Amino acid sequence: MEQITLFDENNEEQKLYVLEETTLAGNHYLLLCEEPEGDSDAYIFREESSDSEEEATYTPVEDDKEYDAVLSVFEKLLEDTDFE
Numbered sequence: 001m002e003q004i005t006l007f008d009e010n011n012e013e014q015k016l017y018v019l020e021e022t023t024l025a026g027n028h029y030l031l032l033c034e035e036p037e038g039d040s041d042a043y044i045f046r047e048e049s050s051d052s053e054e055e056a057t058y059t060p061v062e063d064d065k066e067y068d069a070v071l072s073v074f075e076k077l078l079e080d081t082d083f084e
Contacts, residue, residue, distance in 0.1 A: 001018065001019070001036045002018040003015055003016070003018075004016055004018060004032070006032075006045075016032040016033065016034060017033050017034070017035070017036045018031070019031045019032065019033045019042060019078070020074055020077050020078055022070070022073050022074065022077065024069060024073055027046050027047070028046070029044055029045065029046055029047070029070050029073075029074075030044070030058065031043075031044055031074045032044075032045060044060070044061045044067060044070050044071065044074070045059060045060055046058065046060075046061050
C-alpha cells in the first residue's frame with residue numbers, strides 16, 4: 001500500500017496510506033487511512049492543482065454534498081470494506 005506524507009496547518013508531518021483513489025467531476029480524490037491493515041480512521045482528500053507534477057497538494061473534503069458523493073464512489077470500489 002502506497003504511503004504519502006502530508007503536512008497539517010502547523011506544518012506537522014503525518015504519514016497516511018492510500019486505500020483507494022478515484023476521479024469524479026474532473027477532480028482527483030484519495031481515500032487515506034492511518035494504518036496499512038485493520039481498522040483505522042479514513043479521510044477523503046481532493047487533489048488541488050500543483051505547480052509541478054511531482055508535488056501535489058491535497059485538501060480534506062469538508063463540503064457534505066461533495067463528501068457524500070465521493071464516499072459513495074469509494075464504497076462501490078471497496079464493497080468489502082465497512083464504512084461507519
